[in-house]
Amino acid sequence: MKIIVVDDEPIIADTLVNILEGEGHDALAVSHGESAIKWAKMVLPDAVISDVIMPGMNGIETAKAIMQALPNCRIILFSGQTASVDMLAKARAEGYSFEVLAKPINPEKLLEKLKN
């Protein structure tokens, strides 16, 4: 599975990529929404795992852009911050519904989730 991981904290993005690769996925770490969209259009991933609150373009805007470009790409958001709930509610009011996970994600659970 081709997966892009977006998180402004490189240690999180990098370790997740490492974990995903260990399970045989083809993963790529980026630290901004903008680069995520750019790379998504190039590599056409099966899934994007993105943090919600990031400087610059946030995870929801990123996800919306990727959804429009790649309707079949699965998008999983993850967040440890309370502010994300309001942003998600806003997105849903506009018709966007996303899978959301709370940080910290247990890696085994994430891998399992990707299998479904």
Place this chain on the structure above:
Amino acid sequence: MSSFSPTNATDTVAASSSEAEKAQRRLAAIIESSEDAIASKDLNGIITSWNKSAERLFGYTAEEIIGQPVTLIIPQELQDDEPRILGKIRAGERIEHFQTVRLHKNGQLIDVSLTVSPIRDDKGKIVGAAKIVRDITRQKKLEEAALRLAAIVESSDDAIASKDLNGIITSWNRSAEKLFGYKADEIIGKPVTTIIPPELHHDENTILSKIRRGEKIDHFETLRLHKNGERIEVSLTISPIKDDNGNVIGAAKIIRNITETNKIERALRTTEKLAAAGRMAATVAHEINNPLEAVTNLVYLAKRDLSKNDKVAGYLELASRELDRVAHITRQTLGFYRDTSSPVLLNVTETLDDLLLLYEKRFESRNIKLIKQYDKDTEITALAGEIRQAFSNLVTNAIDAMPDGGTLVLRVAKSHEWSGAQHRGVRVTILDTGSGIEAKHKKSIFQPFFTTKSDVGTGLGLWITRGIIEKHRGAIRMKSRAGQHDHGTAFSIFLPTEYAAGNPDTSSTEGKHSTLISAGGPA
């Protein structure tokens, strides 16, 4: 001179000072100076003598009234008394301390006590009656005042008791009986230390010495002992009792039970602490979650990439388990209010009323009108702390929604579950006339961290409230209307009568809209 003149005083005898005459004059002087009104009448009821006090009491001078019928000073409705009195006198009987009413010259009624005795002539024949009339108006008033006071004391909601200067209980009202479990006749005559816990006996000396100095003790909060050994938190107000000369002869105490008030205060403090803890947890949790995510991943990778070092593998396994614990705790602290106590029988209306007391000031200052519509017998078995928290959240939300005043309606009714009639319970409706919830927010209000109150909201209130209600296998519903007219919000809660723990994980997983942060954590 208007003076007492015995019937036979008209016989003018020369001023020879015979013994009999002397005695008679002495008697006349005594009668004239008596504090009691003294008069006499013949058997036809004609007044024959009238002393100074009688003049004072009835307003008639002796000249005016001697020779007049005694019925002159008897009120119309009591005229029948006179033939009866005369009848008794004729029979040689004496009438003692007969309490009745007589008439003053000015028409006013006087409460009197009469003593009427027959007067006999030398041969022992009854020729008239002597009456001693005592004005008991003042005494009656005092008696009435005392009775009124006694009734007030007896019916007071506060326990009222008195003791003498040796600390011996001298009176004990009904509320005292209720508060302490001792009947008045059990405790009167006993030392007051009977109701003071042993370790506080020394307090009594301090109190008594203050009282002896004539000082008052105001709202002294202390502990007292119920007959059953239980300790009661009380507020005492003790005042010295003084006699007519100003000497302290004892003490009157008003004892107010503040056990419940203190309980509520403590509960409120706890609630406030929890709310603060909740706010802090919300802030800290998301600061912690990012590093936690990183460490979790790192430990996972270290474990994965480790080859053939069982020792290190063991350490990492432990580290990973500990991390799961930390993650679990941060998630738990967000659902910060967990009542671990066991369910108790609680009266829903009382619980609400207790809470409302705490918000009284805010109702006043914001000009919020309170309307209560309570059914009777609204008892349920529930976790008291959590239910209080849930009600408190809804009431504070209502207050926050009405910064410029409004009406808060609290309805408590016996009810059945909406879905069917199987479960009996209580429905609580909390309705405000505040700004209402905008349609776009309606779906989000029960989500954690959702708040429109950017400065005061934690966004946890309704989420926690729903968690609590669901834990009690109840249900919560909201109706709201925003806009110009008829705006407001109503929350309706159903709580079943019997407590049966519901889903212990109250952290709101709404499967279909995967918008809630909840899944994915270690179980």
